[in-house]
Amino acid sequence: MVAVLTAALALPHPVQASTDFYLLYRQWQPYDWPDDAPSAAEVTRSQRGLGWRHPGAAGEFRVDYDYQPLRIRTGEPAHNGHLHRLAFGGHWQHQLYLVEAQAGLAGTSNMFKHQSVHSDLVNGRVAMFRAVREGSPLSLGVGGDHRFGSFRWIPRVRWERTDERGNWLMDLPVMLRWQSPGERWTLQLERKGDRWATLDGTRKVENALYLREWRAELSYRVSSGNRRWPEVELGVGASVDTRVRYRDLDAGTLDQRLGDALLASIQLGW
Numbered sequence: 001m002v003a004v005l006t007a008a009l010a011l012p013h014p015v016q017a018s019t020d021f022y023l024l025y026r027q028w029q030p031y032d033w034p035d036d037a038p039s040a041a042e043v044t045r046s047q048r049g050l051g052w053r054h055p056g057a058a059g060e061f062r063v064d065y066d067y068q069p070l071r072i073r074t075g076e077p078a079h080n081g082h083l084h085r086l087a088f089g090g091h092w093q094h095q096l097y098l099v100e101a102q103a104g105l106a107g108t109s110n111m112f113k114h115q116s117v118h119s120d121l122v123n124g125r126v127a128m129f130r131a132v133r134e135g136s137p138l139s140l141g142v143g144g145d146h147r148f149g150s151f152r153w154i155p156r157v158r159w160e161r162t163d164e165r166g167n168w169l170m171d172l173p174v175m176l177r178w179q180s181p182g183e184r185w186t187l188q189l190e191r192k193g194d195r196w197a198t199l200d201g202t203r204k205v206e207n208a209l210y211l212r213e214w215r216a217e218l219s220y221r222v223s224s225g226n227r228r229w230p231e232v233e234l235g236v237g238a239s240v241d242t243r244v245r246y247r248d249l250d251a252g253t254l255d256q257r258l259g260d261a262l263l264a265s266i267q268l269g270w
Helices: 004-010 109-113
Strands: 021-028 044-055 059-071 081-095 098-109 124-132 138-145 152-163 166-172 176-180 187-199 206-223 232-246 252-269
Touching: 081 109, 081 124, 081 187, 098 109, 098 138, 109 187, 124 152, 124 187, 206 252
Parallel strands: 098 187
Antiparallel strands: 021 044, 021 252, 044 059, 059 081, 081 098, 098 124, 124 138, 138 152, 152 166, 166 176, 176 187, 187 206, 206 232, 232 252
16 A cells, blocks of 8 residues: 555646545554453454535535444454444534534444344534634634543634645644645544444343544545546555443453554545
8 A cells, every 4th residue: 555655646646626425445454452361362443434425605414334344352242343334414614603513323233134223323423613703713612422432522622724835724632634735635633433332142232332543644645536537545544542442241341452553545536
């Protein structure tokens, strides 16, 4: 992936074209299990995603689906490691106010297969900001989500500016992002975290899995696409301080630090 990204930099490319539909694949290197569990094997993780967006004058509406196999090969987890998520949402601007919202379903595959669901299946996040004055790049607000574990509300400070060096966005304490002019390059550091409803193999233990991390990723738009070929974007990065909390049938609730891992991604857009 790194070699392909390096070779692509030498090619001339037109400015980015906007896309309405995308396909995504992201792969992490295996996580090493904590040192205090020497009998455990590595933890593997990947992500497949697809989505559609509809931009408008006041904002954007999105539909996103992703599937993450998270394979924990130790103990007796009360989940099968196949995490599915379907979300609807977007962001909207009105005068001094900005609203970001998302709602959907997130759970393990056996819940959908056996139609045995519980309340943790419904999931969402929301953030609301107000600019300090008209035309100001600074906004103050509050957001609620699972980025730091269980759902909680935290204060947010948002600052965004566009100049000759690109677009700069700070959404503290959850995200820092820079995009080059034309959005060819993107560098992003973000706090990621979400919850999936879980069900054990015998369909008797209903619980939830929480996965959270700090993720840094540099992406490059190799091709802007046309009528015949999709837009192509490659990314490399790392997940830092990845943690997972879930129910184990033998040990009870576990909150484990998986550690750090490099990642690579490819996204196609039309």
